[in-house]
Amino acid sequence: MKRANGHSLPKARKDDLVTRQITGELLVYDLKRHKAFCLNNTAATIWKNCNGKRTVSDLAATLSNDQESPTDEKVIWLALDQLEKSYLLETRATRPVGLPAISRRSLIRAGILTAVTLPLVTMITSPVAAQGATPITDVVCTGRHQSDPGGCGNNPCSPPAGSKCINGPGNTCKCA
Amino acid sequence: MFTPSASSGAGNLIACLLTGAWRQNPDPLSLSPEQLSIAAPLLLSTGAAALAWTRIGRFDVTTNDLAALREGYRKHLIDAAVHELEIIDLFQRVRAAGIEPLLFKGWALARRYPDAGLRPYGDLDLWVRSQELELLYRTLAAYDYSYCVEPHITFYPQYERSFDEVMSKSQLVSLHGAQIRVPGDEDHLRFICLHFLFHGGWRPLWLCDVALMVESADSGFDWDRCLRGNRKYADWVACVVGLAHQLLGADVTGTPVAKRAKSLPRWLTNAVIRQWEKGPGMSFAENFSFSLPRRLLKPAALATSFREHWRNPIQASVEMNASFTDAPRGLIQFGSLFLRLPEFFRYFGHEIRRT
Numbered sequence: 001m002k003r004a005n006g007h008s009l010p011k012a013r014k015d016d017l018v019t020r021q022i023t024g025e026l027l028v029y030d031l032k033r034h035k036a037f038c039l040n041n042t043a044a045t046i047w048k049n050c051n052g053k054r055t056v057s058d059l060a061a062t063l064s065n066d067q068e069s070p071t072d073e074k075v076i077w078l079a080l081d082q083l084e085k086s087y088l089l090e091t092r093a094t095r096p097v098g099l100p101a102i103s104r105r106s107l108i109r110a111g112i113l114t115a116v117t118l119p120l121v122t123m124i125t126s127p128v129a130a131q132g133a134t135p136i137t138d139v140v141c142t143g144r145h146q147s148d149p150g151g152c153g154n155n156p157c158s159p160p161a162g163s164k165c166i167n168g169p170g171n172t173c174k175c176a
Numbered sequence: 177m178f179t180p181s182a183s184s185g186a187g188n189l190i191a192c193l194l195t196g197a198w199r200q201n202p203d204p205l206s207l208s209p210e211q212l213s214i215a216a217p218l219l220l221s222t223g224a225a226a227l228a229w230t231r232i233g234r235f236d237v238t239t240n241d242l243a244a245l246r247e248g249y250r251k252h253l254i255d256a257a258v259h260e261l262e263i264i265d266l267f268q269r270v271r272a273a274g275i276e277p278l279l280f281k282g283w284a285l286a287r288r289y290p291d292a293g294l295r296p297y298g299d300l301d302l303w304v305r306s307q308e309l310e311l312l313y314r315t316l317a318a319y320d321y322s323y324c325v326e327p328h329i330t331f332y333p334q335y336e337r338s339f340d341e342v343m344s345k346s347q348l349v350s351l352h353g354a355q356i357r358v359p360g361d362e363d364h365l366r367f368i369c370l371h372f373l374f375h376g377g378w379r380p381l382w383l384c385d386v387a388l389m390v391e392s393a394d395s396g397f398d399w400d401r402c403l404r405g406n407r408k409y410a411d412w413v414a415c416v417v418g419l420a421h422q423l424l425g426a427d428v429t430g431t432p433v434a435k436r437a438k439s440l441p442r443w444l445t446n447a448v449i450r451q452w453e454k455g456p457g458m459s460f461a462e463n464f465s466f467s468l469p470r471r472l473l474k475p476a477a478l479a480t481s482f483r484e485h486w487r488n489p490i491q492a493s494v495e496m497n498a499s500f501t502d503a504p505r506g507l508i509q510f511g512s513l514f515l516r517l518p519e520f521f522r523y524f525g526h527e528i529r530r531t
Contacts, residue, residue, distance in 0.1 A: 018254070018257045019257075020253055020254055020257045022253065027257075028254070029255070029257065029258050034322075036250075036251065036254045036255070038250055124247060124251050125251075143522060143523055143526070164324065166326065167309070167327050169310070171330075
């Protein structure tokens with residue numbers, strides 16, 4: 001979304017994303033990149049309000065209203081930087097010339113620590129439960145039968161990389 | 177509030193942490209940071225992190241281990257949101273091909289928990305009629321999907337239920353407006369009890385599933401249907417319910433298995449606790465015969481392999497079709513070893529030729 005002066009306004013990505021709201025956090029799954037993110041309340045509020053029409057000033061005002069506390073625009077820029085790095089923006093905002101890179105540390109050093117919690121977007125990296133199995137060879141897989149306890153097992157086959165031991169024709173198992 | 181003793185082993189810690197964790201408001205639990213550091217890796221790697229986290233305190237994250245459990249909850253929750261879309265998509269496509277499948281385990285169990293983030297799952301286990309399997313493969317092959325479907329046409333012989341029998345008592349459950357077919361509770365409980373045994377009881381999450389289903393069983397639950405068939409296998413099912421009672425505090429009052437649940441063989445509870453201390457992996461341990469050619473030159477690795485592939489008493493008993501009596505399991509474990517020798521030599525021969 002562009003304004004008359006040619007500057008872009010931030011717009012949140014909507015496609016291929018799945019979200020879940022929990023207390024104080026918004027979880028986002030990117031179906032294209034198969035990555036999950038956790039947005040704290042501040043980041044989530046900013047992201048949800050990025051509709052391609054609101055300026056950074058508008059977003060700061062919105063966040064101030066939401067959290068009942070004044071918000072420095074640098075807080076918004078910090079959020080936008082993180083959202084952009086996480087591919088959660090469809091359109092990024094045009095940065096004002098001369099605006100330095102903003103980090104959480106720089107905001108704290110500058111004393112911009114209002115009652116507003118700083119925005120935080122983190123990737124969810126918890127180990128997946130034991131669905132992932134030890135790779136087996138094609139020989140082991142094809143030696144199994146669907147009627148065996150546990151069936152074909154669905155173990156990853158290696159080689160070929162990326163395949164799994166799944167049900168084949170009849171009672172057989174195959175790496176595919 | 178229950179506080180585990182300082183001397184509790186890892187398996188007992190896991191049991192303490194998961195006691196009642198499937199309930200709406202589980203009792204809070206206090207653990208020392210040392211105990212948590214022992215339990216956290218096991219909980220994370222077996223998918224029970226979120227359940228444990230509900231007991232230790234959702235909003236009081238003070239250690240890295242607790243933060244990791246909470247991160248596990250986040251991961252399970254957002255994954256569940258994605259899996260739900262996958263299930264709806266799968267059922268739409270499969271039904272369009274004229275197949276009416278049954279969804280087992282996974283979401284069919286996770287939906288019962290008070291929070292979608294508590295019970296992780298990955299693969300979508302579908303049970304279809306054997307004559308529909310080829311059509312199912314063709315249907316799945318016809319479109320590009322990123323999720324993992326595991327079709328089944330048979331289950332353990334000890335399940336003693338045909339597809340049509342289970343289908344006749346199946347239920348349609350709404351998922352965001354879509355109707356998903358899952359087994360009746362009686363047939364599902366029987367299945368997950370046998371599944372727990374066939375995998376040597378290594379995953380504590382599975383016993384939470386059993387506990388949850390038993391506590392959810394209301395007056396309409398047909399225990400006769402659940403236990404019907406060979407008495408030995410009915411006793412296996414009763415023993416798993418008993419494990420959920422003894423290890424996780426599941427309430428079995430008023431059920432026909434209550435008496436058995438209170439008098440399990442000592443080896444059975446010990447085997448589960450010992451298995452929980454080891455964490456994940458036993459079900460999918462690399463086939464020993466496959467690894468042997470490489471490990472012959474490494475005595476330490478060889479010894480480790482021998483230990484890993486010695487069946488635990490539960491799995492050995494199931495493989496040997498043995499009753500769950502108080503009799504020692506040593507002979508049964510040796511029997512299980514001999515039972516697998518033909519399979520061992522078959523794979524070993526393949527690997528020798530390959531290498």
